[in-house]
Amino acid sequence: MREIFYSHAIREALEEEMARDERVILIGEDIAEYGGAFKITRDMAQRFGKERVRNTPISENGFVGVAVGAAMTGLRPVAELMFMDFLTLAMDQLCNHAAKFRYQYGDQVTIPLVLRCPAGAGRSYGPTHSQSLERWLMSTPGLLVAAPATAEDAKGMLKSAIRCDDPVVFIESKILYGQKQPVPEGEYTVPLGEATVRRGGEHVTLVAYSRMVGEALRAAEALAERGVEAEVVDLRTLAPLDMATVAASVERTGRAVVVEEGPLTGGVAAEVAQRITEECFDVLDAPPIRVAALDVPVPSSAVLEAAATPDWRKIAQGAAEALNY
Known part of the structure; x- marks a missing residue:
């Protein structure tokens, strides 16, 4: 391709x-x-x-x-x-x-x-x-x-x-x-409102969207080197939210880390984590973990910007927290 x-x-x-x-x-x-x-x-x-x-x-x-x-x-x-x-x-x-x-x-x-x-x-x-x-x-x-x-x-x-x-x-x-x-050649469309699983795993579910999917996949690779198989779910659409795909993954793994690039408080990760708690409570082995930006304006300094925003290392740390609960 x-x-x-x-x-x-x-x-x-x-x-x-x-x-x-x-x-x-x-x-x-x-x-x-x-x-x-x-x-x-x-x-x-x-x-x-x-x-x-x-x-x-x-x-x-x-x-x-x-x-x-x-x-x-x-x-x-x-x-x-x-x-x-x-x-x-x-x-x-x-x-x-x-x-x-x-x-x-x-x-x-x-x-x-x-x-x-x-x-x-x-x-x-x-x-x-x-x-x-x-x-x-x-x-x-x-x-x-x-x-x-x-x-x-x-x-x-x-x-x-x-x-x-x-x-x-x-x-x-x-x-x-x-x-x-x-990218395929020729005519095709991708439906709105459908999440997809980018990587299979059995120990923890990493839920992300947009740029954070790539960071979640990097985190999954790092975790695999330590014997942890993380499943990565790409939300793709935030409204409507495909919780069926997310819930099916969490039912397999029992743990969830939800990632977004925006600030932590009141964010996408907060909504998805709460929905996981409501819909998957009986199968959870740990509370859902949120990984997001700090609650600060995005800095201009490249060093400070990197410190304030999520990346694969912070996602892997979140997975470790869920696994060690």
Whole structure:
């Protein structure tokens, strides 16, 4: 199977869906001539025209609102935030309009909107360009939240998101953009709302998503050198959350470590760990362990950033804590 960059897999999904369906449009800051902050949409304005690849003013609240209106009137917009941190400026349009209109108006409207969000730390971009804010979104009814860990899933899940009639927030780790991974050629999609097991094991379950899946797999390799077989579950979608796959794994292992890149308090890991406790209580040999970032703004210093965010070593330590309970 060929290998391409994660970022190129996203570009392929956009190009294929725009070629397949003329209702698909792209909007965002500097996405036309410049190709966006991370060059995902480079040359796409030349291929599809500026009517379908539109630059916007620096107003996230404005262009996400435009995307909601475009979705309501029959288009399938894909809006790009330069950084997920800027989501704060568009929360009203996203959470009070996009997420709720189908509930308010029933069959009168659909909101086939995708909001692409480059997210996460690891590049020393500092506290306002490095956040992971998905915990805010997964608790908003009406939103789907996707966070693919591989290039294959990034392409297939983005195609599914564009074809979905509900709003999807699509989280893309900036660190993953530059990684080459296998991606099938030809048409395929990956369904939203389905987790997958990336590595089998019998002693402890490591639950992760997005960039943290790779860190969990590294932790599993390190644990295997010490005779511990860790199973790695990739959530892939945070809303809806596929707890059936997680619970099946925990029933096999009896222990769980839940990993996220965002802060520890009130995060994705907290929700998943509590759901594991509720659904798997009788089979647990230890309480679920959370591994997450410190409850501090993401530092600009590379050394401090690494200290504040999770990695494979901290995940392995969490597994050891669960095993030694």
